[in-house]
Amino acid sequence: MSSTVPRSGSVVFCLVLVMTLALYPVLKLLVVQIHSVITGQYVAGRHSVLLINCPTEQIAKDIGRSLMEKRMAACVNLFPRTSTMYYWKGEIRDASEILLLVRTTTSLVQRIVTFVNSVHPYEIPEIISFPIEDGSPRYLKWIEEAVSNI
Missing domain, CATH: 3.30.70.120 (Alpha-Beta Plaits)
Known part of the structure; x- marks a missing residue:
């Protein structure tokens, strides 16, 4: 018998995926800035x-x-x-x-x-x-x- 309620693992995965996509621009900017500070290199396009x-x-x-x-x-x-x-x-x-x-x-x-x-x-x-x-x-x-x- 198949269940119509999604498994909790699928729900968590979907939430993580949606949050990652929504926060991607902010996360990318943060990683680029950290890289720039650590390496001292200019980030093109800033x-x-x-x-x-x-x-x-x-x-x-x-x-x-x-x-x-x-x-x-x-x-x-x-x-x-x-x-x-x-x-x-x-x-x-x-x-x-x-x-x-x-x-x-x-x-x-x-x-x-x-x-x-x-x-x-x-x-x-x-x-x-x-x-x-x-x-x-x-x-x-x-x-x-x-x-x-x-």
Whole structure:
């Protein structure tokens, strides 16, 4: 006679499996951080660089300063007057823009994207992030410290 009640071992196994899958991102981050502390090696992708385009220097300064004040960025560079060509609503357009180069931790990228989208005048602003694969350990540590108070 077969039982319709699952065995307790199966239930425990399923609970462990579900908890492991649910906690995997946190566990992975913890293991990577422990490895980094023990070995002193940089963990690729822990920091990121973002490119954000802006229509004017004042808007770029306002966004950059807000990111700094909110401690979402360790450093922001403004590249003045870049020439831009792009497709918009079926046609090629030319414009002059200011490009922001933002350094931060990868964990803050989505918060930056959300913030910039909320204040940017463009319907679809360019916000692109690139993970940092390697670099000066002292500089990368500085980035971490500069945004750590949030």
